[in-house]
Amino acid sequence: MISQLIEKIQKTKAPICVGLDPMLGYIPEHIVKEAMAQHGETLKGAAEAVWQFNKEIVDHTYDLIPAVKPQIAMYEQFGIEGLIVYKRTVDYCREKGLVVIGDVKRGDIGSTSAAYAAGHLGHVKVGGTMLAGFDTEFITVNPYLGTDGVKPFVDVCSKEDKGIFVLVKTSNPSSGEFQDRLIDGRPLYELVAEKVVEWGNQSMDKDYSNVGAVVGATYPEMSKILRKLMPRNYFLVPGYGAQGGTAEDLRYCFNEDGLGAIVNSSRGIIAAYKQDKYSRFGADHFGEASRQAVIDMVADINRVL
């Protein structure tokens, strides 16, 4: 699966993904009003607003980008109705030729991780039939439970040609609280990185592994070390833009071949119309604002590659 993602990155010349993390506050009023008029102030109404918002953004950006990264929490907050729209978004993006990275951060003991892996990446056996639940190309995985919690995801990657990104060093301010603590003189995230290499070796796909790593853009010195530790594991890089990461900070996430990382931006793209820089588009043309923000982000990143 990673080779398919790389191919799309090379074709679009855009090592980025758009984070479809639609907080209600990001959605223009005319969309919310219309959805509430149809469904009232209900979870269904909220979910409908999210769907209309997503569709407009995907329609205005899909030809420029290789992938999207919906954050499932933003859908789960609206319960079942939200998850129906998560699935609808996944399917729509697939139709548009996009790779979908489900940002689900799942992880549990072995048999439970196997269920998550089946539901999000693979298939579940019902009677004699293999059925897909959410069927995304990639998901993110939390490593706190160790190898037997991650292995079922890796197995599905190999068996069904899918991929995962394991949390190594996250972009948030308190990520260091546990991740940076020294073990035998080295931070925990380096130990996790070494395991990612080990897990990754079990699911190679041409030059890179289907097992990648989440490495935040907000800690460039750490990216430099992690890039060397995990030369064949792709990085999913959150934290660019709204969270404070700059294009310069990203340089170290890439290998010399210009590959090795895909940078996410959520708010910076999907709520672009709210920024002074793109306010000329107005809320009515928020999709066009997002398109311009994608073009600008790609140029910004390619500048340092």
Place this chain on the structure above:
Amino acid sequence: MISQLIEKIQKTKAPICVGLDPMLGYIPEHIVKEAMAQHGETLKGAAEAVWQFNKEIVDHTYDLIPAVKPQIAMYEQFGIEGLIVYKRTVDYCREKGLVVIGDVKRGDIGSTSAAYAAGHLGHVKVGGTMLAGFDTEFITVNPYLGTDGVKPFVDVCSKEDKGIFVLVKTSNPSSGEFQDRLIDGRPLYELVAEKVVEWGNQSMDKDYSNVGAVVGATYPEMSKILRKLMPRNYFLVPGYGAQGGTAEDLRYCFNEDGLGAIVNSSRGIIAAYKQDKYSRFGADHFGEASRQAVIDMVADINRVL
């Protein structure tokens, strides 16, 4: 919320919860057949079988126990249809007077954790209306992202009288891979435990905190230390029975007041009819087998308290 759970534990004299983790392989054939006859070999068919299975188990055990712990992965594997049955199960258990601990192991950066907390424990604001998504009493939370990833859950605990159990030391074989690594001479799980105390102090409810800890039954020596480190944080204890933890192993999870822990059993209860010990009930009376297994588990644990 923890005081409500304690009250129910004292009333039932059963410091246990039943893990509603319905793998299809656990469900008696007559239920699966009936569901498939109605809906075919579809996700809806699988979900219907899960629902019928859950209902029978809850109907046969609800008067003996304080709480259930549905593992959301077992529902998520069937996509939207599975999650509809997760919600249905939550609502049904609530009607039966049970506390519901959603075993979701969520955790992300701050704004994302806030969305999970709203969806699973609290309410989300849609227009001027506050709406609940899954609305469980407790959920489990993964601490790998540190304080700013956990704080939004704690805030909802205080605001909406709910609770969480943070993963400290999990029951699986490879849990030690990261959790046991020494930092300044002490294992990572002890550092997490100290943070649990800190987070917990922000949401006290009488003698205990709404912020508890997941501590596996499979590592009794560690439970002993963790019990002392977190005297006012309730333990949710997986690993009893099928995973190898015995009643003797559990002793250290409890405080001297006989409180402080709630022990989960999943397979050992819900698939009891498959054990030699309960085979006399047969698949047709699997609910009664589960009831007997609950009675036996409660006696086994009370023996060591």
